[in-house]
Every structure is written in C-alpha cells, then in structure tokens.
Amino acid sequence: MSCYEVERDFRRAESCEPSSYQSRMLLTFINCWDVKWATMVQDCFTYAKLFALFAIIATGCYQLFLGHTEHFTFDNNKTEVTSLALSFYSGLFAYNGWNYLNFIIEELKDPIRNLPRAIAISCTLVTIVYTLTNIAFYTTLSPKEVLESEAVAVLYANRLFGWFAWTIPVFVAMSTFGAVNGVLLTSSRLFYAGACEGQMPEILTMIQISRLTPTPAVICIAGLSMLYLTVSxxxxxxxxxxxxxxxxxxxxxxxxxxxxxxxxxxxxxxxxxxxxxxxxxxxxxxxxxxxxxxxxxxxxxxxxxxxxxVPVYFVFIAWKNKPKFFVNAVVSCTRALQKVMLVVGKSGPSASV
Known part of the structure; x- marks a missing residue:
C-alpha cells in the first residue's frame, strides 16, 4: 500500500464545493496582503497537521503493543509494472513539498546553507511520519477498509478515539487549508521569477506598492487552482x-x-x-x-x-514585430491592471511589451 492513504483525507476535502473556492479566495487575500501573515498561516496549520498525525501514530503504537498485527499482509496486492508506476503518482503527490522550497529561494536567509538542510530535514521527517501513520492505520483497519474509505483518518479515529474523534476532521480541514496556502505562497514566486526572466507577461513581474507582495502572480496561480477544481x-x-x-x-x-x-x-x-x-x-x-x-x-x-x-510564450514573448494596435492593447491592459492592484515593476509604473 502506498503512503497516499495518509493524504487521501486531505485531498478528498479539496473537492469542488463552494467552501473550496471560498478558502482559496481567503488564502489569495492573505498572500496578497502580507508575506508574514501567509507564513504564519502556513506554520500554524502545519503544526495542526503534525499534531493529528502524531495522535494517530501514538494510538497505533499502543495497538501494536496490544498485538494487533493481523492486517499486516501483502495478499491480493497488484504487482504489475503499470500499477506500480501509477501508484507512484499518488505516493509522490504526498511528498511534493520539497519541490516548492526551490520556488522561494530568493526569500530564504542564507539559501546555500539552509535550502539543502530544509529539504533533507523535511523529506526525512515526512517519510518517517507517513510510514508510521500507515502502520498505525493497519493496526486497526483492513486493507479493504482503507481502500474503500472516503476518509481513512476519520474512520480510524471513529474506531479508537471515542468522543475525541471529532477533532480529526477539524485537523484534516486545517491541513488542506495550510496545503493550499503553501502552494499559493510558493508557486506564485515561480510565476514571478519566470516573468522576470521574460518568459511570461510583464504584469506578473510587478509588486504591490505598499505590501511588497507579488499580487498579480498570486492571483494568477489562485485562478488556475480554481480551474483545477472543475475536475471532480x-x-x-x-x-x-x-x-x-x-x-x-x-x-x-x-x-x-x-x-x-x-x-x-x-x-x-x-x-x-x-x-x-x-x-x-x-x-x-x-x-x-x-x-x-x-x-x-x-x-x-x-x-x-x-x-x-506555448501560445502565451509565442504571442507575448517570442513575437517581436507585433502590430501597433496589439502593443497598445497589451500596454493599456497592463496599466489598467496596475491601477486596480496598485502594483509596479522594477522599471517603474510604465508598461511595455
């Protein structure tokens, strides 16, 4: 079984419901408002997720102490190469956080020293925590129950936590909130860096004049994430x-x-x-x-x-001899967006193509 069972609750909560869109709008506002607020949200909800996982691991250790190992079996597992390859998508999905650290390297203190250390520590911690959490699940739930459950952690908590089981759905919701916040915080910097290299429209290079946040890039990545929510x-x-x-x-x-x-x-x-x-x-x-x-x-x-x-690159970047009406339209659109979001680029308030 892959580590994806640990993350299934978090991703199920990210379904195409109005609350998902509302949470993204709130997180977009936070990331546009202040970087410190965004990082504070990220830290708080990461701690909440870890607290829930540690609670599951602790009860799993107690179950192991009582000798509940009847579900530790590899019977009826799929061993085809194609199934293994597809399972990696689900497993790696839970570990993809290491990649986002590279997007905010400009905002790290002493990145040459801290970036490798952060990736090494986080990958090690995540591997240990997710492995122990899966072990905890199988001390109580059978492989069939895990596969058929819509929310594995919630089912596990209902079996063992008693009246305290209501806390797990709360922590799951907090975890999804933090996960989306992390993606908005880091991926927006990727759009910003790409635009600064001349690979995306100029508006994405601009910074909010009072909050010093890459507001256009944050809004762009938030819009794309909402578009993904149309896939049910x-x-x-x-x-x-x-x-x-x-x-x-x-x-x-x-x-x-x-x-x-x-x-x-x-x-x-x-x-x-x-x-x-x-x-x-x-x-x-x-x-x-x-x-x-x-x-x-x-x-x-x-x-x-x-x-x-590809079409975005060729239209806005590679195409050098644009007709005057097209250039004027893009410049007008860029300036209008600058006025709405109160953003400026490195070269000042004027826009160019």
Missing part, C-alpha cells in the same frame, strides 16, 4: 498534474548532468553527486513513460496542460 475526480486530477509535474521536474534535473558536462566552469554553490540526478532521471522516465501506455487520456491531458504555455 481526484485520481484523474492527480494523474493530470502528476504527469506534468514529474516530467517538468525530470527535465529540470536532467540539466544538472548536462551542464556539469557542457559548462564545467560555472559556479556551483550547491553541488551534488551526479549519482542522485541520474537516479532521479531514470525514476522519472519510469513514472512518465509507463503511464503513457496505461492511461493515455490522462497523460495526453497532462501534455496539453504543459503545451498551454
């Missing part, structure tokens, strides 16, 4: 996003050995052994190529999600 099937959404995510990260990691060979003279403040990127690229090939055969529709949609950036 969580497994299909994970396959869509999983394929696009791991393909993109795999290509990025491939740059490490390529640049190490072609540009050996480049400064490398954070240097890693080539064994790690090579293994990562091989694993990426496994989790992206095999699903193409098994779920061609989902992987095709994942490819389309990536390709949606």
């Amino acid at each position: 099937e969580i497994y299909a959404l994970i396959n869509y996003v999983g394929f696009a995510t791991w393909l993109s990260i795999g290509v990025s990691v491939l740059c490490v050995p390529v640049l190490r060979y072609t540009k050996p003279e480049l400064a490398r403040p954070i240097r890693v052994n080539l064994v790690f990127p090579v293994l990562y690229v091989l694993a990426t090939l496994f989790v992206t190529v095999v699903p193409m055969v098994v779920t061609p529709v989902e992987t095709g949609i994942g490819c389309l999600m990536i390709l949606t950036s």
Whole structure:
C-alpha cells in the first residue's frame, strides 16, 4: 500500500464545493496582503497537521503493543509494472513539498546553507511520519477498509478515539487549508521569477506598492487552482498534474548532468553527486513513460496542460514585430491592471511589451 492513504483525507476535502473556492479566495487575500501573515498561516496549520498525525501514530503504537498485527499482509496486492508506476503518482503527490522550497529561494536567509538542510530535514521527517501513520492505520483497519474509505483518518479515529474523534476532521480541514496556502505562497514566486526572466507577461513581474507582495502572480496561480477544481475526480486530477509535474521536474534535473558536462566552469554553490540526478532521471522516465501506455487520456491531458504555455510564450514573448494596435492593447491592459492592484515593476509604473 502506498503512503497516499495518509493524504487521501486531505485531498478528498479539496473537492469542488463552494467552501473550496471560498478558502482559496481567503488564502489569495492573505498572500496578497502580507508575506508574514501567509507564513504564519502556513506554520500554524502545519503544526495542526503534525499534531493529528502524531495522535494517530501514538494510538497505533499502543495497538501494536496490544498485538494487533493481523492486517499486516501483502495478499491480493497488484504487482504489475503499470500499477506500480501509477501508484507512484499518488505516493509522490504526498511528498511534493520539497519541490516548492526551490520556488522561494530568493526569500530564504542564507539559501546555500539552509535550502539543502530544509529539504533533507523535511523529506526525512515526512517519510518517517507517513510510514508510521500507515502502520498505525493497519493496526486497526483492513486493507479493504482503507481502500474503500472516503476518509481513512476519520474512520480510524471513529474506531479508537471515542468522543475525541471529532477533532480529526477539524485537523484534516486545517491541513488542506495550510496545503493550499503553501502552494499559493510558493508557486506564485515561480510565476514571478519566470516573468522576470521574460518568459511570461510583464504584469506578473510587478509588486504591490505598499505590501511588497507579488499580487498579480498570486492571483494568477489562485485562478488556475480554481480551474483545477472543475475536475471532480481526484485520481484523474492527480494523474493530470502528476504527469506534468514529474516530467517538468525530470527535465529540470536532467540539466544538472548536462551542464556539469557542457559548462564545467560555472559556479556551483550547491553541488551534488551526479549519482542522485541520474537516479532521479531514470525514476522519472519510469513514472512518465509507463503511464503513457496505461492511461493515455490522462497523460495526453497532462501534455496539453504543459503545451498551454506555448501560445502565451509565442504571442507575448517570442513575437517581436507585433502590430501597433496589439502593443497598445497589451500596454493599456497592463496599466489598467496596475491601477486596480496598485502594483509596479522594477522599471517603474510604465508598461511595455
């Protein structure tokens, strides 16, 4: 069984309900308002999630002490290569937080020292906590109950926590709130950095004049996340996003050995052994190529999600000889958005294409 059972409650809560849209609107406001507030929200709800998981682990340890190991079995497991590849999407979905740290490297203190340390500590902690939580689940629930449950942690709490079981759904809701906040906080910086490199529209390079937050980038990523909520099937959404995510990260990691060979003279403040990127690229090939055969529709949609950036790039960036009316329209639109959001770019309030 994959670690996805631990995260299933959190992702089920992110269904296409009005509350999901309302929570995103609130988090968009927080991230546009102040970075300190956004990080405070992130810290508080992360602690809440860890508290719930530690409570589950503690009761699981007690169940193990009582000898409840009857569900620790690998009977009726699927061992096909295709099933293993698809299961990685669900498992890796729970561990994807390490990647978001790279998006906020400009806001880290001493990133050369703290970025590798943060990734190493967080990945180790998450692996230990999720593994122990899965062990705790199977001290009480059978594999069939886990697979059929809409909310594994809630079912587990109802069995063991008694009157205290109501707290788990509360912590699950808090966890989803924190998870969405983390994505808005970090992914918006990716849009901002891409725009600063001239790869996205200029409006995304701009900062709110009083709050010093990348308001346009935050609103852009919030709009895209709401668009994803139109997909009601969580497994299909994970396959869509999983394929696009791991393909993109795999290509990025491939740059490490390529640049190490072609540009050996480049400064490398954070240097890693080539064994790690090579293994990562091989694993990426496994989790992206095999699903193409098994779920061609989902992987095709994942490819389309990536390709949606192509027309944006060619229209706004690569196309140099734009007609005057088009340039004036884009400039007018950019200036109007600047006035609405009170944002300015590095070069001042004027806009250009």
